[in-house]
Amino acid sequence: MMSLVRPELSGIKPYVPGKPIDEVKRELGLETVVKLASNENPYKVPDAVLEAAKRALSEMHRYPDAASYHLVRAIAKKLGVSPDEVIVGNGSEYIIDTLMKVFVSPGDEVVYAVPSFVVYRIAASVMGAKRVEVPCKDYRHDLEAMAEAITDKTKLVFVCNPNNPTGTIVRRDELDQFFASVEGKRLLVVMDEAYFEYAKDPNYPDGLQYFRRYGNVVVLRTFSKIYGLAGLRIGYGIAPKEIVSIYNTIREVFAVNVVAQAAALAALKEDAYVSWVSMKVYEEKKKLYEALSKMGLPYVESEANFVLIKVRDSKLAFEEMLKRGVVVRPTDSFDLPNHIRVTVGTPEENEVFLKALKELLPLLR
Numbered sequence: 045m046m047s048l049v050r051p052e053l054s055g056i057k058p059y060v061p062g063k064p065i066d067e068v069k070r071e072l073g074l075e076t077v078v079k080l081a082s083n084e085n086p087y088k089v090p091d092a093v094l095e096a097a098k099r100a101l102s103e104m105h106r107y108p109d110a111a112s113y114h115l116v117r118a119i120a121k122k123l124g125v126s127p128d129e130v131i132v133g134n135g136s137e138y139i140i141d142t143l144m145k146v147f148v149s150p151g152d153e154v155v156y157a158v159p160s161f162v163v164y165r166i167a168a169s170v171m172g173a174k175r176v177e178v179p180c181k182d183y184r185h186d187l188e189a190m191a192e193a194i195t196d197k198t199k200l201v202f203v204c205n206p207n208n209p210t211g212t213i214v215r216r217d218e219l220d221q222f223f224a225s226v227e228g229k230r231l232l233v234v235m236d237e238a239y240f241e242y243a244k245d246p247n248y249p250d251g252l253q254y255f256r257r258y259g260n261v262v263v264l265r266t267f268s269k270i271y272g273l274a275g276l277r278i279g280y281g282i283a284p285k286e287i288v289s290i291y292n293t294i295r296e297v298f299a300v301n302v303v304a305q306a307a308a309l310a311a312l313k314e315d316a317y318v319s320w321v322s323m324k325v326y327e328e329k330k331k332l333y334e335a336l337s338k339m340g341l342p343y344v345e346s347e348a349n350f351v352l353i354k355v356r357d358s359k360l361a362f363e364e365m366l367k368r369g370v371v372v373r374p375t376d377s378f379d380l381p382n383h384i385r386v387t388v389g390t391p392e393e394n395e396v397f398l399k400a401l402k403e404l405l406p407l408l409r
């Protein structure tokens with residue numbers, strides 16, 4: 045049977061998701077587990093969002109609106125773009141996958157940084173693309189090297205900003221220079237801004253400005269992170285009209301379910317909640333930095349809701365943390381050994397994490 049499988053699919057390393065809480069409880073017989081492995085928002089969603097989702101459940105016997113009419117218009121209004129410049133999908137991961145389908149034929153090149161979001165690699169591999177992986181420099185995208193890696197065969201360039209798993213950003217001046225150097229080239233730049241709302245650095249660029257300035261930019265955002273809707277699966281993007289049109293032609297017809305559409309529509313009104321979560325995470329991140337510095341563990345300053353920490357043995361760190369009821373993410377599957385990525389949780393969750401970390405310090409430092 046395996047001989048029938050497309051040869052492009054052989055050797056693709058699978059995505060390793062954060063270990064689910066229930067699985068950890070089952071396997072280790074633990075009653076409480078703190079999951080800091082998937083960069084989720086640890087706080088409850090606002091009541092209005094929950095109520096909207098509950099109301100939508102009563103419509104579950106109907107197919108969703110394939111065009112996500114109201115949601116698309118609400119996103120467009122909020123971001124000051126036209127509704128025919130908005131795409132939505134079953135998570136921004138789905139949009140990444142579909143963009144690959146739209147643009148990449150076997151042999152075309154896809155450029156991205158390493159370590160960065162692993163889905164670029166998997167989705168490019170599925171299309172039989174040549175993967176052009178440009179190493180990060182000091183945990184940051186090396187945009188100069190990425191621009192140099194572009195050839196006539198390059199179709200897509202992914203810029204993950206803030207980057208997962210490092211939490212670092214590309215600054216406005218760097219991005220300006222990058223766009224100046226690729227201007228006029230026949231390729232699409234995908235700005236993956238899944239953690240956009242968490243970034244506080246004044247030099248953090250808004251991908252939308254580049255979308256407006258250049259004709260070949262797609263900006264991806266998501267409801268999974270700061271809006272707290274990871275479990276519902278809904279992401280969105282801003283793209284040139286022609287791309288929106290082809291995306292909508294080839295995507296799954298019902299790419300966003302009834303509940304996700306309703307919850308996202310309600311979530312868009314929750315500006316105060318978004319600011320509150322962003323500030324809370326920022327404050328908690330500072331406390332984590334302080335504790336890590338005291339422990340003498342090197343970490344990377346992050347503009348997102350997670351922190352990358354250098355450890356002696358990431359597998360050991362992961363397993364020992366797990367035994368203490370804390371799920372973190374070893375970054376080996378991102379091609380970054382000797383590091384763990386830890387999501388900023390609630391103050392209580394972060395305390396549990398720091399307590400476990402302290403106990404394990406002799407093994408980790």
Ligand SMILES: Cc1ncc(COP(=O)(O)O)c(C=O)c1O
Nearest residue numbers: 135136137161208238266268279
């Ligand atoms: C950089 C980045 N992009 C995209 C995603 C996918 O998000 P979703 O599919 O939940 O919208 C993630 C999730 O971890 C991410 O880290």
